[in-house]
Amino acid sequence: MRNDHDPHSVNFLIDEPGPDPRFGRVRADAPSIVWNGGMAVFALAAGPFFITPSAIILFFLTTGTALLLGHSVGYHRMMIHGSFAAPRWLTRTLVWFGAFVGMAGPLGIIRAHDTRDWAQRQADCHPFLAHRTHIVRDAWWQIYCRLDLDRAPRFDFSELDRDPFYRWLEATWRWQQLPVALAFFAIGGWGWVVWGVAARVAVANHGHWLVGHLAHNRGPQRWTVDAHGVQAFDVPWAAIPTMGEAWHNNHHAYPGSARIGLHPGQSDWGYVVIRLCERLGLMWDVQTPERLGQRAGLSEVARHEAGLAAHSAYGHTS
Template sequence: MHDHDPCAVNSLIETPGCDPSAHRVVWDPAHSLWNGGMLFVALAFGGMTVSLGAMAIFVLMTGATLLLGHSVGFHRRLIHGSFDCPLWLERTLAWVGTIVGMSGPFWMIRTHDLRDWAQRQPECHDYLAHRRPMAIDALWQMHCRLELDHPPAFDMGRIGRDPFYRFLERTWMVQQIPVAAALWWLGGWGFVVWGVCARVSISVVGHWFVGHLAHRRGPQTWLVREAGVQAHDVPWAAIPTMGEAWHNNHHAYPGSARIGLYRGQSDWGFRFIQALERLGLAWDVRTPEAMDERRTALLEARR
């Protein structure tokens, strides 16, 4: 990546004429079949395989993978670089992020950064703004992709050249196989259905649902100047998203490792990063207190 600005979209390069509004939405067969298949297995076989053990596996694995992998590993470390850590730990967190089952690390970075960049422009396509009704937005986000007529370029720098991340990107679906094998050995097919299929489904659907709400309604503390899309907090989802649901805060300070900024705002992702910091495994943890320049881009909103 380029010289890192924690509040910039660091993997994206604006090319001449790039435009987030000229577009077409097309079917994405790989993600559509994956997401649909996981949901089908969960719905078709979840009821006949449910048990206390399977439910415990589902809850524990969903929470652990969302916390360590999606929130801390993918979002706060790889995408925003909001803290530094040893490479072995970064790779471990990224592997857990891949196990969440949404996609590989490069797809996650590109998808996030394209949306982030587009929402900062005066205008962007409804796909990137979650403007369409819920059913259409769900179909678009989980089964389709946006092809821009004039897209920006991407340069992921060190992350894009890392052989381990390239491996994860090629094999992100296959990474569920060793997890499924271990779960089958521990508890049979019920553990596989609930520990893989139901877990992946709730993670994918939940990620879309909270993202949809976070761009439609809810409390706001800040508005970002000149941005065509503003964000809202989704307070009820703070715990299941590990703090990611304070999305208005995140739009205000995207490079902050702390997303739950105010009293009473639960943020388990930041608490985990603080624990790593106390163990000497995280450093240069970025928070809004060190982002004075960012405040010039913000307007205080009426809550």
């Protein structure tokens, strides 16, 4: 649970003995197959027949807005990690944009994120939670299946359950696409529905899996977190489309930070928005590595490798 003494903690998961991230069964999940598969098939089948300049522009605008305001700033940095504070009207707006992405409701995204976060901090966990399997199988697992752990962790959603807005959004997150689709149809016809809803949702869900798979298997790496069974990597080519989320190695190092692109040249549009809102007085208590302080068990890869080399040389000469 959110811990004032540990700003890097897993925020909504109840830390207690008993849950085990190693054992469970991966099962096909009918709602995910219908939703994610249906959006993808509809977009692939109808997209070529309804492609227009305005539909393509709408696709990029709505996808970019949803990923920036919804997934990155609203869901991930604000709601899940509490890396900044904002007035209620703005937090609700950002969380709605999170549901607009079409990936999950607010409680569902927290449960999926925090389960994976908790599992990857253990010495070992199920391959589903570590993305530790063949890329094709991992795509099937992550997009169309669910993992039922034999001993799953519990969550404390009391903070969010008190707000009827979060309960309503959790119950209706898929239906949030309907009024959007109706508005798009009234303005631009079926082309706007196909590209502004189906293609957007399909790309967001499948793209989220792809970046997540790569970010736990290969790429540049500056940090390691001692005792964690799963380490993270950066996916530089995805920095702009993910609004900065692809600097995943930085995020594992400082999960409570509102800034994810920590080093020169690392694009982070999510943090740009947060800084702008902070200057306008719309966000405050913005957390960065400087405010969070040094994380226990965090090592820089270059220094770690240099230390190993020196130790090896010393051992050889002795």
